[in-house]
Amino acid sequence: MENIYLLMIVALAILAIADLVVGVSNDAVNFLNSAIGSKAIPFKTIMIVASLGIFIGAVFSSGMMEVARKGIFMPDQFMFSEIMVIFMAVMITDILLLDFFNTLGMPTSTTVSIVFELLGAAVAVSLIKISASDVETVANLSKYINSSKAFSIIMGILLSVVIAFSVGALVQFLSRMIFSFHHKGKIKRFGALFGGFALTGITYFIFMKGLKGTPYYDTLKGLVVGKELYIILGGFIFWSLFSQLYMNLFKKNILIVVIAIGTFGLALAFSGNDLVNFIGVPMAAYHSYEAWSASGATANEFAMGSLAEKVPTEPLLLFIAGGVMVLTLWFSKKARVVTETEIGLSRQDEGKEKFQPNLLSRFVVRAATKTSQGINMILPKSTQRFINQQFDKPVLTKKDKNHELPAFDLIRASVNLVIAGILISIATSMKLPLSTTYVTFMVAMGTSLADRAWGRESAVYRVAGVFNVIGGWFFTAISAFIAAAVMAYLIYIGGPAVIAILLFFAVVLLARNYIRYKKKTSELKEEDSLSRAESSSIQGVIEESADNIKAVANRSSKIYNGAITGLAKEDLKQLKKSKKGNAKLTSEIDDLQENVFYFIKNLDESSVGASHFYINILGYLQDMAQSLEHIGKMSYKHVNNNHKKLKFNQTRELLDIQNEMHSLFKNIKKTFDARAFDDIHLLLEEKQPLLESVSKKIEKQISRTRTEESSPKNTSLYFNLLTETKDLVTAVMNLLEMYYDQYDSSVPKAEVSIEEKEK
Incomplete structure (x- = not known):
């Protein structure tokens, strides 16, 4: 029987490593987003x-293990x-x-x-246990559950949402009042004080308060206790001078x-x-196993009062855990996907919104207005x-590319980093397992609100996104x-056999999710994606739009073929894939249309006519997507x-x-890929x-309907x-x-001018 529990310890150790990987993939959003979003580094x-x-945080974290x-x-x-x-x-x-x-791709709380x-x-x-007892x-549930501690942890997590949002909004508003959006000149005057305040807050609360949660606190306690005020003042003076x-x-x-610190x-x-x-539970299980093995009692008779005692965490295990977390941060692609949600909800500029508005978000925005x-x-x-x-934003210049600007x-x-770091470190010093996800996310949302990032054009989407994340x-x-x-009930009833089944199920599910995710990301890489026009001249727009037309032709061919073939074979899977592909194409075209504002801003005074050309291109692409959408929906239905x-x-x-359309799209792709714009007239000859051909088939169906068709x-x-x-x-x-027509009217003039220059 002892071997079963030893195997369980081994299984828990493996699960701990896997949990570290999965957990860091989720929580990387907490400490990367501010630096990534600002593009400062x-x-x-x-x-x-x-x-x-x-x-370093992993090696110094043993004090928090008592929670598990x-x-x-x-x-x-x-x-x-x-x-x-x-x-x-x-x-x-x-x-x-x-x-x-x-x-x-949704950030959730590992603490919760x-x-x-x-x-x-x-x-x-x-x-x-209660059901098996006669008395x-x-x-009597409160006898088993540490209700007061559990309640304080849960209330602390919930309160952190309100506190983080409120403090973040207040500090950001005050910071903007001092520096405004045109802060370069003011940073020279007040930057040293701001840097002194921010860096003192970070270093004191992260390092000094964080020491209380480590096994090294007793050694350094004499140097810290009673001298907090001197440390803060000294730190402020040092960091202010350093900043200047x-x-x-x-x-x-x-x-x-x-931002770096x-x-x-x-x-x-x-x-x-x-x-x-991630590792608190496996380490608690390991200590339990050690205590039970030394006792000589049976597993069903050995009470686990030893877990109530403080047991230091082995430094080697913390070292290994830290290494696994660092490797995950570098190699996990999921970690980078999760960051997109928070950055998208907190970015300053308008753009494509990930979430759709709902009744609650509309009500909140209307009430706030x-x-x-x-x-x-x-x-x-x-x-x-x-x-x-103070909230006047810098005007975009023609050289600015909106999608390359920081969020x-x-x-x-x-402010995001300083406030989140201070709040988390205060909770850590109090040994409260505060949700870092909740704190960082709500601080970011609070600063976004205070910074007027949620304007009338985006607020209803951003608020809906916040509600979606909180609902999650x-x-x-x-x-x-x-x-x-x-899980506990099944394991208790089924014993080792159920554990083996559940572990197998977990491995299969994780492998399946990994394969699906990898397949999905590889498909996204291979697929032709649409890009925004950035040129400031008509010739540049003609050249750049060629890639979009080539991509739409290629994807339209796949979507149309999928819909017709799926209908012919009655293949729901293929029809669903075709619908999905068209939904993504439509979304990308809509995204391009929403960025017409920045395209027009980027144009030269002499090339304003390019805006009409570009807008018309997007209009025709949207017409194509709408027709494909109707074809896909009708076939699927x-x-x-x-x-x-x-x-x-x-x-x-x-x-x-379908074959005729495939041939047309194939020729379009070939023509635009080779930039053989002179050959477009050959494609136009296929129109009639x-x-x-379509009209003849409509006539045939009319004839069939009058004589033999029986299905409306x-x-x-x-x-x-x-x-x-x-x-x-x-x-x-x-x-x-x-x-x-546009190419024909623009290219000859360029050729003539070149010839004239040569003469």
Whole structure:
């Protein structure tokens, strides 16, 4: 029997490594986003700084391990066999839950996951024990669960959301009042004080307060206790002088240093606070196994009161854990996907929004707008003018490329890092497993709100995104509790056999998610993606748009072929894939249209006519996408509703059209890929034969309907497919005709001018 528990310890150790990988992939968003979003530091430098913070934080984090041992339940009320059931259920649940959120690209809280998994598994085992007792009832549950500690942890997590959002918004508003968006001149005057404040806050709260959670605190306690005020004042003077010296000697912005040290400090705080979420449970299981092995008692009779005692974490294990976390940070692609959500919700500029508005977000934005209007009625006009001046944003110049601009400026990035780092380190010093995800995310949202990043054009989408993420957090808590409870019950009832099955299931699921994710990312790389026009001349737009037309032609061919072939074979999978491909194409075209503002801003005065050309191109591309969307939806609906299959003649005729369309798209791709714009007239010659071919098939179907057709659904579908195909051909030909005319009118002039110069 002892071998079974030894195998469980080995399994928990393997799960701990896997959990570290999955957990860091999720939590990298917490300490990377501010530096990445501000583009203040090269990406590799950010990664090196964050890696150092993670590694050092891991080595100094043993004080937080007590949470997994006695923070949620009363260990002395459980036998060794029962404790192992709880720990095994928690780790299997945790790794599956975090990987699920990573695959979706949504940041979730590893702290909330582990707390509610421990709570769920402990409650399940406690209820099993109570049900087996003749004298205990559900009212005795408090005997097993450390309800006061669990309640304080949960309330701390919930309060952190409000506190982080409020403090972030307030500090960002005050910072913007001092520096405004045109902060280069003001940084020279006040930058040393700001740098002194920010760097003192980071170093004191991260390093000094963070020491309380480490095994080295007793050694350094005499140097720190009672001297806090002197340390803060000394730190402020030192960092202020350092900031001034740095700006004078290197002629660089001190905020770059603040962001670098802030990233290091936040990574250190994350590692020190969150390492318990990944290895706390396996280490508690290992200590339990050691105590039980030394006792000589049976697993069902050995009470785990030893877990209530403070046991230092082995430095070697912390060293290994830190190494795994650093390697994950560098090599996990999922870590970089998760960062996109927070940066997208907090960016300063307008752009494509990831989330759709809902009733609640509309209500909140409407209420906030009314409140703002009410405040403006009270505030003096002079105060309003001053505040508005501080929020005047720099005007985009023609050289600025919007998608290359930072998501937010150095001021906001610095505030994000300083406030999040301070709040997390305070919680760590109090040994509260605060959710780093909640704090960093809500600080970022608070500073975004204060910075007026949520304007009238984006607020409803951003607020909806915040509600979606927070809703995901509540889903995390509920699903973690229920899933861990179910896992614990199954393991308790089924024993080693169920553990083996669950571990096998976990491995298969993780492998499946990994393969799917890798396949998805490789498909995205291979697929032709559309790019925004950046040229400031008509010739440049003609050249750049050629790539988009080539890409749309290639993808349209795949979408159309998938819809017709899927309909002919009644293949729902292929029809769904075709619909999905068209939805992505439509989304990319919409994204290009939403960025027309920046395209027009970038144009030279002499090339304003290029805007008409570019806008018309996007209009025709959208017409193509709409026709493909109707074709895909109708085909999918027909097959999904199990309507009659198309007749042989109908299928053959559609496949004939499919071949003709495939040939057209193939020739378009070839022409635009080779930049053989003079050959576009050959493509235009295919217009009439194609339209006539479709018209003949419509006439045939009319004849069939009058004499032999018996299915109204088939007839309606067939006519709709043909008419949408005609619209698709028309849109394609209009695009080609406009492109050819524009090219024909611009290129000869350029050639003549060159010839004249040569003469």
